[in-house]
Amino acid sequence: MSELDYLKDISEIKNLMNKSSRFISLSGWAGILAGVYALIGAAVAYYLVANSGRAYLILDGYVFRLILLDLALIAILSVGTAILITTRSAKNDGVKIWDKTTRTLLMSFLVPLITGGIYILIILQQQKYGQTGALMLIFYGLALINASKYTFSNIKYLGYAEIILGLICACYPGYGFWLWVLGFGIFHIVYGAFMLLTEKK
Amino acid sequence: MGIIENINKVFDHRIRLGIMSILMVNDQADFNRLKELLDVTDGNLASHIKGLEKEEYILVEKQFIGRKPNTRYSATKLGKAAFKKHINALEQLILKKGLK
Numbered sequence: 001m002s003e004l005d006y007l008k009d010i011s012e013i014k015n016l017m018n019k020s021s022r023f024i025s026l027s028g029w030a031g032i033l034a035g036v037y038a039l040i041g042a043a044v045a046y047y048l049v050a051n052s053g054r055a056y057l058i059l060d061g062y063v064f065r066l067i068l069l070d071l072a073l074i075a076i077l078s079v080g081t082a083i084l085i086t087t088r089s090a091k092n093d094g095v096k097i098w099d100k101t102t103r104t105l106l107m108s109f110l111v112p113l114i115t116g117g118i119y120i121l122i123i124l125q126q127q128k129y130g131q132t133g134a135l136m137l138i139f140y141g142l143a144l145i146n147a148s149k150y151t152f153s154n155i156k157y158l159g160y161a162e163i164i165l166g167l168i169c170a171c172y173p174g175y176g177f178w179l180w181v182l183g184f185g186i187f188h189i190v191y192g193a194f195m196l197l198t199e200k201k
Numbered sequence: 202m203g204i205i206e207n208i209n210k211v212f213d214h215r216i217r218l219g220i221m222s223i224l225m226v227n228d229q230a231d232f233n234r235l236k237e238l239l240d241v242t243d244g245n246l247a248s249h250i251k252g253l254e255k256e257e258y259i260l261v262e263k264q265f266i267g268r269k270p271n272t273r274y275s276a277t278k279l280g281k282a283a284f285k286k287h288i289n290a291l292e293q294l295i296l297k298k299g300l301k
Contacts, residue, residue, distance in 0.1 A: 006291050009218060013288065016222040020230070020238050 020101070027085045031158075031192025034078035038184035041074040046177070074184075101150055109147035112139055133176030137166030137183045158191045207290035209283055211256050216241055216249045221284045224259060224276035231273050250274065258283060 045067050052063040116139025120132055144159030162183050169179040212218050219239045223230055230238075236246055253259045258280030262273045276284070 006295055009215075010288070010291055010295070012215065013218060013222040016219050016238060017226045020223040020227055020234075 027089060028192040028195030028197075030078075030082040030085045031188045031195055033081045033192075035185050035188030035190075035192060037074050037077045037081075038188060039181065039186075041070050042177070042181045042185060045070050105147055105150040108150065109143050111143075112146055113143040115139065116143070130173035130176070131170060133180040134166045134170035134173070136180065137162050137169055140184075141166060155191075158187060161187055207286050208294070209287040209290075211252065211258065212284065212287045214249065216245065217253055220246075220249060220253060220274070221258065221276065221280065224274060225281060225284060229262075229273045229275040231271055235274065253280070256280070256283075 048063055048066055048070070116135060119139070120135050123135075124132065141159045141162030141164075144162065145156045148154075148156035148159060165179055165183045165187070169176055169183075172179070212221060216239060220235060223235060223238055232246070232250075235250075236243065239246065250259070250261070254261055256279075257277055260275045260277050262275070264271055264273070
């Protein structure tokens, strides 16, 4: 074998390792847009609550349902954008999008996230509102860390940041809204921008 | 020459190298998964798997999922160590030649 063959061997090894174990990295744009959606959604929620005649959120049917809808829209738009961008870049790279790695990635992300979502809905039914923001941040952080094993990105650091923020939020439930804005809005934008910068390099 | 000694003949083939690469970063993979990733025929893949199994570099686990037979492969400690040694040797060779 010549040295060219050895080089080819090494690049083949790298290529197979990446293809088989890790999903292509999420683009920074997905993060930035998710953050923007969260900020817009938060502004809408703030406006809804401020105009509901009460200064706080309770399960009084109409406003509460609107806010749930608002949250669902943020989640769907964020995930949709991430899928769209990833599918496009996967096509450009000629990588199969729906294989075992993707399925494992999705499962490891969704299990903690859906568990958290259902749990939050249950405790809301029990009239416990104070910890909602904290729980969303914590479960989302856990979902990110769990999924990070199957991605290229350093998304687990975003996960740690969300968990820490969630725990802080648990101590100061009165600031839940603003910490939520920080965690889901600002953190995503900062993380996305950071990703874009490192991608460029 | 220490480096040449560390080049492992077992890995001197694209498919065997590929199987090991995949099993280094995945706890396990089944036959179809390997086939899909390596883009090879059944017979070709099976013969190279046998080669690696004979060296005890990979572990073969046969089981049934429902009624379908399913074979899963994983890298042994010996296989992982051998593969790492091989890669280091490859890198050193390239480095040395690059310097000349």
